[in-house]
Amino acid sequence: MSTTTLLRSRPSRPLKGGGVSRTSPLKPRRSRLLTGMMLLYLVYTLVPLLWLLLSATKTQDDLLSSPGLWFGKTFALFSNIQDTLTYDDGIFLRWLGNTLLYVVVGAGGATLLATAAGYGLAKYKFAGRRAVFAVLLGAVAVPGTALAVPTFLMFSNLGLTNTVWAIIIPSLVSPFGLYLMWVYASDAIPHDLLEAARIDGAGEIRIFFTVALRLLVPGVVTVLLFAVVATWNNYFLPLIMLSKPNLYPLTVGLTQWSNQATGVGARPIYNLVITGSLLTIVPLVIAFLFLQRFWQSGLSAGSVKQ
Amino acid sequence: MAESVVLRRRRAGFHRDSKGWIFVGPFLAVFALTFLAPIGYAIYLSLFREQAFFGGTVFVGLDNYLDVIQDSKFWEAFGRVLLFLVVQVPIMLVLALLAALAIDSARLHGANFFRIVIFLPYAVPGVVAVLMWGYIYGNNFGLAADLNDLLGSTSIVPLSARWMLPSIANIVTWEFVGYNMLIFYSALRTVPEELYEAAAIDGAGTIRTIRAVKLPALRGAIVIATIFSIIGSFQLFNEPNILRTLAPNVITTYFTPNMYAYNLSFAGQQFNYSATVAIVMGVITAVIAYVVQLRGSREAM
Known part of the structure; x- marks a missing residue:
């Protein structure tokens, strides 16, 4: 499934195995620096959602007393x-x-x-x-x-x-x-x-x-x-x-x-x-x-x- | 645009008859009820004024418009959203553009994952986003409080008068970078492979390819995204209106033009004046959106 989705998602750029070398601009080497920079943005995107997820597990008292990005004393998600x-x-x-x-x-x-x-x-x-x-x-x-x-x-x-x-x-x-x-x-x-x-x-x-x-x-x-x-x-x-x-x-x-x-x-x-x-x-x-x-x-x- | 219309007309097989109304008619009927009728009604309302003592309304011509033009509350609100527009929109669109280029570059590990996660905030209802960020900003149990504890300072106060506008800008940016990224990314997808091959054969590097191939392909998408963002900024309402309960002394009833129109109507019962404010804002927005569109398409030629 995932391969067909991948192929369909890029119909104008078929994934050719041979012919194109790995360093060609058409199929460039993956960059750790670029990935790292995007990870920073990813953190910005996810931190508020993580905060929401963690806060949903806290009682009202824990909300006020525990750190924002960690669990509180009681795990209250289900009672919440x-x-x-x-x-x-x-x-x-x-x-x-x-x-x-x-x-x-x-x-x-x-x-x-x-x-x-x-x-x-x-x-x-x-x-x-x-x-x-x-x-x-x-x-x-x-x-x-x-x-x-x-x-x-x-x-x-x-x-x-x-x-x-x-x-x-x-x-x-x-x-x-x-x-x-x-x-x-x-x-x-x-x-x-x-x-x-x-x-x-x-x-x-x-x-x-x-x-x-x-x-x-x-x-x-x-x-x-x-x-x-x-x-x-x-x-x-x-x-x-x-x-x-x-x-x-x-x-x-x-x-x-x-x-x-x-x-x-x-x-x-x-x-x-x-x-x-x-x-x-x-x-x-x-x-x-x-x-x-x-x-x-x-x-x-x-x-x-x- | 004109060229494509001519081409279309010449193309054989275009079905010429009035049966198209079967399909367009239902949409237009609802459109007339929810778009055209309120616009007409707003214009009608704006020409009248409530009488203070006798009740009823009296025709005043353009007096309401003259009042809006001299209304310092209106201009304060307008100046605020204009400042917001000039600072927030470029930051948001540049971030979205960089993200789209990075994801399209094929140099990223897990590009699909990045695309999905960055788009995710768009699926979060704006109201929930504001409530969430509002709590995070707050001093009770938010991350701002944690950060102040950590740094041993009290200087991070996102809900104070000085920080409020940047705080709102942050929420809007968080919500809409992914949406704009998707618009740009879809446009990049339509670039034919041959163009990249040609650029590679000409020895163009990454930056050169972006400037010569990708940015021109993105021009239409950038114009569209800019127009949507301008309209969105001028309509700013949800974020300040919800944050108002957390910071009632910072956010006034006329913090943005939209809040002003809303509060005139629903807190002040000044429906005629409220309609006038809405129309003036609508006209300004439409004119600016139109100018951006003209400039965008002229540069494209």
Whole structure:
């Protein structure tokens, strides 16, 4: 498996055994100095995550008394996880469920809409196509958060605030995803193939689902990955749209827990915020590592057609 | 760009008919609801003002815009994100570029491992990243406290007024180097092997190959990454807003333009003025992004 992935990930630079000598610039000697410098950066990347992992094993008292990058007196990871999941009648699980709902419907819908639209823009020349480009390009430059307040007021007038739709509907649009799919579909789908399907009498929608979609899979996975990350991480939109803790996603819920530590009647639950943070990261890291295999070939597939 | 459009038009087999709307239509419908309608509504709001005593709103033309232009809080916030942009974005993009070049160089042991791990922070939700770093910065149980103990000093105070902006810059850099590295790395992947062979035959060394082959291939990716980073900097909100609970005296309600607009709306109920601030910021961002894009593509020719 790993060899095929390696070969696929570098289609334009085949690993030739003979011919090229080891010192050739095309297959240079590995450098310890460069590796060492990259290791330094790796440490910077990993230290905060290591801190989080270690801190999740500590009780609140140990957090305050033990060194940051080592274990505390008691190993409390499992009791921390249990407390996180049961605190306040298991509100954390509720937030996790909400996040999953927003991710599945929001990111899934965004990927579907972007894929269809990217395909439509790449493969059909219809009146108004250029106007679509112009409007999209203009809109992408407008900062998303500049839209947040007016979107809130609009949704408030429509009675959509404090419903799941306030989060899902705005998540459905990914101009960046559309751009990626448009570029990808332009290259990945030969016109002749579509013409052949048309001659066979297939309708346009059927062609999309049976012929085109299959060729678009690596691009779709890439767009889906970014849409999932964006929806899972969404903070600003739910923060302004939702005031009922029952509808919060994990991000807003965790900051609410963190805010408990200050102000009148402070009830710090640092250990739960830290353990909750760890639990929030894990599914996304797993999803990312899992999808990595797919979009690794997805990224290179675009460069096969040199 | 214009050339490729012409080529495309000449190419036979491009399906000419309006059936494309079947595919583009659904996206555009949601796009209109979530992008175009709020922009229109924001412009409408910005032309009115709440009446203090009588209730209701009254049409004031461009008065709100004149107020924003003379608002010292707005300009203070703007200056802060501009400073952030000028310092943080180049550091982040250079780090990402170096990482991408190193991983692509084939001189690295375990290049795949490096690529995955460096990208990892992008998968960490921004909120979690800020909470994590916020605690690490803190004096209670953070690494900053450990470091002070170790050095016997009290000088490392990441959440103080002097250190706050660099502290935020560090969080943003940590989060997004990997993402930008991936953009650059993907662009490097599209360089045809023949170019490297040609460079090698011409006797070009590593540095020369980077300058003559790799950097030109990266130009488009650099422009894109720069534009995204500019937009991101001007929109700065999550990091200061979450750190505010840890350092309420350092981070004001108008620390960034976005926080200003947010607090005007949700703490002050000044929806019309808030919409105006949002529009002014949007226009400034769009203009700067557009200029970068123009400069980027002009240099490419």
